[in-house]
Amino acid sequence: MWELPNPAVRQLRALVDRLQALIDMRQQERNRLEALEHGTPTSVRGMVDKHIDWLNQQIQKVQADIDDHIDGNPELKQDTDLIESIPGIGRRASSQFLAYIGDARRFSNAKALAAFIGVTPRQKQSGSSINGRSHLSRAGHAVARKALFMPGMVAKRYNPVVVELSERLEKRGLTPKAIVGA
Numbered sequence: 001m002w003e004l005p006n007p008a009v010r011q012l013r014a015l016v017d018r019l020q021a022l023i024d025m026r027q028q029e030r031n032r033l034e035a036l037e038h039g040t041p042t043s044v045r046g047m048v049d050k051h052i053d054w055l056n057q058q059i060q061k062v063q064a065d066i067d068d069h070i071d072g073n074p075e076l077k078q079d080t081d082l083i084e085s086i087p088g089i090g091r092r093a094s095s096q097f098l099a100y101i102g103d104a105r106r107f108s109n110a111k112a113l114a115a116f117i118g119v120t121p122r123q124k125q126s127g128s129s130i131n132g133r134s135h136l137s138r139a140g141h142a143v144a145r146k147a148l149f150m151p152g153m154v155a156k157r158y159n160p161v162v163v164e165l166s167e168r169l170e171k172r173g174l175t176p177k178a179i180v181g182a
Contacts, residue, residue: 005102008073016099019062026055088154096147119181152180
């Protein structure tokens with residue numbers, strides 16, 4: 001049964017959403033700046049540079065607000081410290097995870113959490129003759145899945161336990177994204 005997240009998690013989600021919006025805007029402006037390098041007047045480039053500088057300041061401010069909010073809430077702080085103890089997970093990924101998942105203890109087991117996020121493998125089958133490679137189901141929370149993708153890539157490359165797991169899964173024929181999901 002769905003429950004409304006507590007106010008601390010809702011505030012964290014609002015801050016994390018704002019941070020992501022600012023990061024997306026900064027990337028748009030960087031792309032625009034790259035497009036402007038081909039013969040556009042300098043005054044427009046200067047405006048874009050100023051906007052990027054302002055966005056960088058706002059990103060730093062919102063990140064500091066997120067850190068203060070987590071540090072000011074003992075339950076979030078404890079969960080953040082626990083999540084960040086996993087190699088490959090940093091402050092940003094842990095805050096995104098908590099913002100979108102909330103209290104992970106509400107799930108009965110790890111499989112239920114994986115299904116909620118949408119990182120469970122799905123076998124491609126059609127009748128008795130077509131058996132394709134498995135892939136991620138993508139039936140879960142897309143933003144939470146996106147937040148965990150890069151930490152999963154880092155773990156797949158540098159965490160010895162995950163490296164061994166990914167090699168086994170690759171031999172079994174899982175796709176690269178399904179391996180990261182696992």
